[in-house]
Amino acid sequence: MMSMSELPPLAAKLAAARGWDHLVRQLMLAGRELDTLAPEQRTNETEVSGCQSRVWLHLSASPSGALVMPAWSDSKIIRGVLALIQERVSQMTPAELAMFNFSDYFARIQLDRYLSQSRANGINEVVKRLQR
Template identity: 40%
Template sequence: MSLPPDALEALAAFIACAGWEQRARLLMQWGERLTPLAAEERNEDTRVHGCESQVWLVGEIKEGHWHFRAASDARLIRGLIALLLARVNGLSSAQLDEIDLADWFAQLNLSRQLSPSRSNGLRAVLQRMRELADNA
């Protein structure tokens, strides 16, 4: 499966980083790219359960392709979610089912920085995306 343009951009940027400090800075910058959710979109229905941080996710399908928006109260998590969105936005429901979260973050050289709780949280976000796709 080819990567969406935003994912290619993320991959190029993170591969070019010399070390963790650069990647951490870049991660924060990616988090700032998230389209803000309106206050009414931050509710119990859109909250992702299974995350230590507060995370909200909304998704819509346009012409067979998913477009997600998300927010979090934690800066690092916002960056990780932005990278996940870069990887999944524009995919079909079937393609969404094929996403390998661990492989994506390994390609970005971020695997070692994913604590078990962050990995679980990101898996919960991806699972919620898949639930939205299944229920569409």
């Protein structure tokens, strides 16, 4: 498991959050870091079904081979979670992404303790979309 010093910056801030209020604030701030999916790309094809809030994302590889994941949600909290996922995905190869255990990652930064069941289910759908 990653140590605190090995966590990417957004994840480290969330891991250091003390309580729900601080975590929500950090998530909303993280949402400002989100590489957003352009409105014209928010289509039925890029929308993730099964989420309480509307979520769109598109995963592709840049010319250098790095994964890019522009995304958007109508929820500020979910935009923060998407920024957190985006931060980690951008450091992976496609093979690493397919094998990555996001549940363990979310537990490491304590996100799993604070997400409602419906939000957690939606984030699981996002992860399934990324790993297919």
